[in-house]
Amino acid sequence: MMDSLLKKDGFLNWMKSHMAMNLTKQGIESTLEDDLNKFIQTALTKHKINKSSICNSCTTELILSCPTKNFCDKGRQNRCVSHSSTIQGEVPGRKCAKDICHHIRDEIRKQHRQIPNWKSTDATRWCTDLVEIAKCFVPPTNRYRNAKSLKDVDFNGYLSILICKKSFGRTMPNLLREKVNKVTKMRDMGNDIRHSGDLIVSRTNLETYIDSLISLLSDAECLAHNETAQEAVKQLNLLKKNEITVHVEDLNKALETAGEEIDSSTGKEKEMQNKEDAMQIPRKLINDIKSEVANKETLPLAQLDYIVTIKLQALIKMKEEIKSEVVDEILRKGIANDFPQQAYGFDILSCLKYKRLCKRLRHDLVKFYKRSQGTLPISPLVIENDVPLEEVYVQPTIRSIEITNAFLDANNASSKNEICSYKDIFFSGKQPYTEVYVIAKAGIGKTSFVKKVCLTWCQAHLPVIKAAMFYQTEDLTSLKMFDFIVFLYL
Known part of the structure; x- marks a missing residue:
């Protein structure tokens, strides 16, 4: 549901x-x-x-004869339960x-x-x-x-x-x-x-x-x-x-019916319910909408649409947080078999499988980056003398500019913000960038910077690494549309 x-x-x-x-x-x-x-x-x-x-x-018992279909119920010894409480001395079916x-x-x-x-x-x-x-x-x-x-x-x-x-x-x-x-x-x-x-x-x-x-x-x-x-x-x-303009009284009747349906459909899972149980989310949606319209008599249908949209967005986020917490707890305690597969309103075993696959993928990716990107050549003429990146890497001064206009000249942009963390490279608020361009003159250290990012950031933020596409370039005129540019300076 x-x-x-x-x-x-x-x-x-x-x-x-x-x-x-x-x-x-x-x-x-x-x-x-x-x-x-x-x-x-x-x-x-x-x-x-x-x-x-x-x-x-x-009374209904006295005006109907015994037995009457849709009224008489047989109890012990086939006695009519419905007519057993009739007035003493009176008989069913009287005039x-x-x-x-x-x-x-x-x-x-x-x-x-x-x-x-x-x-x-x-x-x-x-x-x-x-x-x-x-x-x-x-x-x-x-x-x-x-x-x-x-x-x-x-x-x-x-x-x-x-x-x-x-x-x-x-x-x-x-x-x-x-x-x-x-x-x-x-x-x-x-x-x-x-x-x-x-x-x-x-x-x-x-x-x-x-x-x-x-x-x-x-x-x-x-x-x-x-x-x-x-x-x-x-x-x-x-x-x-x-x-239409909705009467809140009519809306509340519909919401009460929804609550009854939720209760009837989740009755079998009641013993599993607690404050973290995702099956509480449908009930919370009903209660949140009722609270939002409690002080109104009427409201336009468009406003109801807006209220439902806001409440659903909040509950979708809540659901994902609950799912993540539940799966992490199961992984930590190793108690997957103690939970019915759909106890929290989602397929726990599938989520556990996905989590394990992500962990293995991250592990393999880190190994791959350490092997392929973990060294830096001292000189292009002496390939065999590569040294570990961590020993020679020096963090450069980095500034960024966010561009959404394809015709904006990035070199002449006035707002260049200094970057102090890797998160600033990948995120605009809470949303990750889809493309990141690294811009600098030759020899400044674009390649070593990207190697360092791959080695460090992917260990904790694999999904972001998969979403962000890196481009190294010196020619801004060839870029038609992009999300984010990183400038390297010495």
Whole structure:
């Protein structure tokens, strides 16, 4: 998960998909509410019940017979656990004393395309809270049990109500005519996004999903003339163009969902987690973004993009530091076999192999330089009398100039900085130069200087040696573009 999450665009698209879900949910909320209100009123009218009459004494256990699918659980000796706590002297499947609740129960069964989710609903509130009716049409899980209003039901629950409640088959025939239809495909796509594991969504999948949501909200027979739905369509189009203003409340809901997915995907590794564990990085990203937007109500999507970019850059650096520390510790203690291969979110064995190869390469390179560059001829006429470089080398005065303009005359440049360390030769701030030119008159010591650099610097900074290309020259007019020039003076 971690390597994928640290790719900015994919994670941003994942968050945008959740924003799209929330916008669509807001667009269809009033339609669901109207339908549920109509359901209650129709049930009361059909059975000639006074609309002012309510009942709050019929529990779900008593209003349902035993056994009832999606409600009864068998315990020991095949006794029904769900009905074991019923009121003494009462039997399951009774009629409501006020002649209301059992009629609502039967109407729910008639309206449901399959089997209602009885476990999540509270029958004592059927007459007062629409959400308790809605809970009968959501997936049969405990996720919706604590919902206090329709707003507390997530977008997946909203789509399930559209799919499972028969009345929407009449008001949205174009979307729900087939068993596998646009809404079921949209629900499956939403589940794939929510439970993606790596929290990554491609740009193509995001646009396809937003187009599907716009198609739902533009259904001519139900939502096309609904002001709330059409406002959601406008916002979805702005989201698609990255021009929307994000509500922080909606953003936090997406981030909370991301946190839940991180927790579920890393549950098996929890015993391995500690302050240095790289699997904490995805969770840290979520928390850092939430902290950054905590005091805001809204922010432009471009600003959110910037915030995510900055946080990801910091976490990428943190990840590399953690990886280096972990691998160095394993090498030092020799405990590689005690760690699962992916315990810290990266392939430990591959990193160990790379470290060992780098160490061997550095060792071989040092030996090669000592053999090929470790001596200096006293005279070109007497080759056999070469002497060790360390015995005759004298550090020259060195100055540098950094040039990025191909037409700048390096000889006439005014800012020539004296070099006091090898690091100043190779680095511009924290970034290494890709090319280094050594400039001096003949006989000043360009060759001996480069030999000395190779012998000394490569022992500790092999990657830099591989990146920096050395050029020895006296003719500046032949150089068209370069990063860095070193001047040698006596």
